[in-house]
Amino acid sequence: MTEKTTRRPVRRTGRRIGLLLAGALLLLLAMLLSLMIGSRSIGPAEAMDALLHGGATDDAYVVRSLRVPRTVIGLMVGIALALAGAVMQGITRNPIAEPGILGISQGASLGVVCSIAFAGVHTLTGYVGFAFAGAAVAAVAVYLFAGSGRGGATPVKLALAGAAMNALLAALVSGIMITNGRVLDEFRFWQVGSISGRGPEVAAQIWPFLLVGLLLVAVMARSLDALALGDDAAKGLGHNVALMRILGALGATVLTGVAVAAAGPIVFAGLAVPHMARALVGTAHRWLLPMAALLGPVLILVPDVVGRVLFPPSEVPVGVMTALLGVPFLVAIVRRKAVAAA
Template sequence: MSGVARRRVGWISAAALLLLVAVVLSLAVGSRPIAIGEVYDALLHGGTSDNAQVVRSLRVPRTVIGVMVGVALAVAGTVLQGITRNPIAEPGILGISQGASLGVVCAIAFFGVHTLNGYVWFAFAGAALAAVCVYAVASSGRGGASPVKLALAGAAMNAFIASVVSAIVTTNARVLDEFRFWDVGSLSGRDATIAGQTWPFLAAGLLLVLAMARGLDALALGDDVARGLGRNVGLLRMAGTVGATVLTGVAVAAAGPIAFTGLAVPHIARALVGTGHRWLLPTAALLGPVMILTSDVIGRIVFQPSEVPVSVMTALAGVPFLIALVRRKAVAA
């Protein structure tokens, strides 16, 4: 094994260890601290104590959803940066997050849905519809869905959907009151049902993007070079868009919009293991949940007994780190 490969394996192992630590902290730390031994007993030996019930019924589902959301956002951001060759691309660039928001607003305003479990499918449908519209617009005209056209179509769709959402919530106080609790982006109140509804889509999205890792490496060299290497650029870009849409839909449907993770984690992973997507995608998939779970744990304890939503904490924790990487010129575009 070469020195570069050993270094990459070392970083991936370190990321896996960090994820294990983050999972343990997520299960043990909160407004009610629980000893690690009690967490272990609650998971493996059952128990009827209050702490055991808290671990099994509240913190395990919350942690599982945090892992799923972190994986989905980080991998989606990595893929979007690859297919658009845009270092500031992230899951919101194609209007996917805003589409999910529109789906939830419509569920509340027009279909009488008032539960998190009910929001999931509407959020998924809105995210998918927004992505389809963006890709259809970007594919029209000469040149097909180029990186620039995808970014511009996504920006336009974001603005349009945001205006529609604003029009609905500002004219209906009841909808605004319910929507704002979902729109803040949080793991609080999520149960195992949501994880059960979304994990098949997470698995499908991951399989799709992992299968195209070599294709993403070819796209990074430019469309002409990728074609010269025998790659179908249009098919690669469409498959990447579908995979990123599914993954972002999973994250937004499960936890609401959580910004910055899909932007920062790919850069952090790229600084550690390089630009090859066979290494980059697994590293991002490990670091994404670390960022989400760590931010969630900090949000639980920083203003006890209240909680700071995870979307707020990801920005507060991630922005300084990304700025530090940029200043050190460790971020590869």
């Protein structure tokens, strides 16, 4: 092996580390903007002072009581959606897979609708448990359906079972809302997808599940690289393909449940972020997953900030803004040869 050949992996590793550091700086900038910008603009010095030292001014109250919880929720939701999307694309070997492919988002929606219609729940903190339970039940049902019959839960069977479950759950949600106007009025504010109005109690409810999801994804990193080579190659490398898919689906379910329970069904982030990360650092999941975890919150927080100032004093929910701002960017990324080669 020549000296020139040995230098290439070193340069590639250095480039990837540099990109991860750039992603971390971009995330810090997005978090600072989230603390500063809104219907009441606050300077960076004032925002940092309120964050670090508190205070009794109106600016300090806005930062600590309103924008810090909103930023933390955006951070958690962005990480969860990005990693769930990367895992789903890995275990299904489907480049257009996203967190809703297993019916998880629709399951959470059904859980929230049922909590309003039948349990008398009318608060965001009350929705979280029902949304998470609905997401978990939907994912388990999809995997049981896909795993029955010959061949087990193959990528194609998972996608087909997920599509069928999505259709069924969407019909149930629509049926309940049509017959109950009060449910429709309450549910539509959750369904649009937003991190506004979420207090620290929501973050306290979801962080243990986020931690579990992160641990499952970390365990799956090398296995996802093996799955990318195909089932036969993964088996030849000594991996239990069925167990890998179960753990991957479980991790994606937990992470998606976290995001949807906290903020509603925010589209696009789970689909786009893994492609963006892959274009920057390549397909190896030990680099892809950290980069996705850095870019995911950016794709939540920046559109959220833009939505606050686009039509003042009203706000455009982040679920709308992610689609409006993200789709053109994803189209540009997909056209790049780096993504095509991935």
